[in-house]
Amino acid sequence: MVNSFGLHTNRHIASLYALRTLWALPYLRSHFFAGMTTPGQSKSINAFIQRFLSAQTRLAHFVEQVAVAVDFKDQAGEQQTMQQNIQNISLKTGAPMESHAASVLTPFAFSKLQEQLVMAAHYASYQMEDGFLVRHHTKLEGGRKVYWVPREGIISCSCHQFEFSGILCRHALRVLSTGNCFQIPERYLPLRWRRISTPSNRHLHNPRNDHTERIQLLQSMVSTLVTESAKSKERLDLATEQISVLLSRIREQPVPALGLREMSSTHRNLA
Template sequence: MNRKAPQTVLTDQNMHLKEAVQKELPNTKHALSIGLIASRFPSWFNAVLGRHYNDWENEFYRLHNMESTMDFDLGWSDMVSCYGLHGNRHIASLFASRKLWASPYLRGHFLAGLAALPGISKIKDFIQRLLSAQTCLSRLIEQVAVVVDYKDQAGEQQIAQQNSENTILKTAAPVEGHAAAVFTPYAFYELQDELVEAAHYAYFHLEGNAFLVRHHTKTDGGCNVTWNQKEELISCSCQMFESSGILCRHALRVLTTLNYFQIPDHYLPVRWHRTQPQPSKSLIGGPDHGRSYERVKALQSMVSVLVSEAGKSEERMDLATQEVSVLLSRIRQQPVVPNVSGDSVRRQR
């Protein structure tokens, strides 16, 4: 991972994994996958709850998706009382570990949407199919690489298909069209859902750069949104962007109200872009591979900003096209010098 520890690691409730993450990745957030936990609910609660199981499960997910930790804790207590689960060891264990799986406690930690992925248990099943008592690590990596390569090809085909079709837009907001042109199908539909919901939210300008956004049926509560126009930075107390990389309905409500027709560049993460050019192979494997990779990523980010800014007017697009053509011509005139290691240089001397 380019010598960088992951921001977050999702696992099941295996205590050995928890200890390993704490020891080897002390700066990484360890979280439990709600998908893997929920896959065990039938065996834990079906017999206990009987015909009330489905109602309890719906209430569990409602609590899981709450925004406030205080509301979660109070709601959990009510749920335990309502379904007579006092003394149930699974309920006690879930509550004790809530800071590792409940959404209100994980806000602000980047999860890329995986924590709430319904089919995440299928990932575990897939890995288990590859594993056996005799499986060595190198063989496992080879098998996973084959599947990842296949998935990459499938993803490219999906994006190509989407490019050739008309994306169905659900709102009249220009930011939706902007997102459709930039984002992968997954990221676009996630943002589209938030944009549709944003229409049902009222916003109140408090003072300065502060806004309060809440559902139109509510008379209290809501989320606090802060907007820095100079830096084009927006933040929301729900911390959805920090957790998923997708702007929340509250932030989108403020942006659309302020007549923003494009999503600010900072909120177009490269990971959600339709196309992500890979670093040149000539930059890979050299002694400065890590530094070269970072430079390539920085260049990709600059190009993304260039395209976004150029698309704001015909004049900007003409200027960008002209200047990039000149720059590209100059770059092609430069000699290509392969990377050599320090040892090679010393040997030549």
């Protein structure tokens, strides 16, 4: 491109080429990106974040809203896991490795691995001195090199798909199948893609911390309410009316003496 368009003197193009190992996809295959490199996925993430944030968001509010966004995603993930447990999973190959993966991986990760398992059936593997050569059954040349150490449960492929996405490639799966491996090795089922995750920090909080977090969340919601209400007279009138009713109902609720002391202490800490 530089030669075709005479861009040798363009500093921007020259710097892009000099830093190609930091942005060009072929140089990034050995680094884990969970497959998130396309503009479409970036737009999806931006759209999700914009549901909680805006250009006018203050730093303190930004930090609070990030916590809200993370909690929202955690709840969505838990709901998706529950739905998968209820619904029957469609197995396409009948292979033991597929059944094993279905019991461990999230719906997204399993669908990606399942695609590779289906395609693996169309590949042939040839044992060599230093590993295996795997290529499509219609090809006579080329292919990928797969290195497998059964005793240590280590397998790697020259395509570097696992390193890049965390999902084993069709080439590695073909070699595992040829070697009578009926389960995917533990190290190739990353925690990121597992349905069973460790308890989140919010379940480890004591009541006092939980009370503080709920107050911070309320403050964040009130801040958002004020921002949205100020956009028009109609919104402001509606917010004022509804808050007046809500405030009256809240004041009718009893407040234990212990709750007063905790509230006072929490207020001082937040201030």
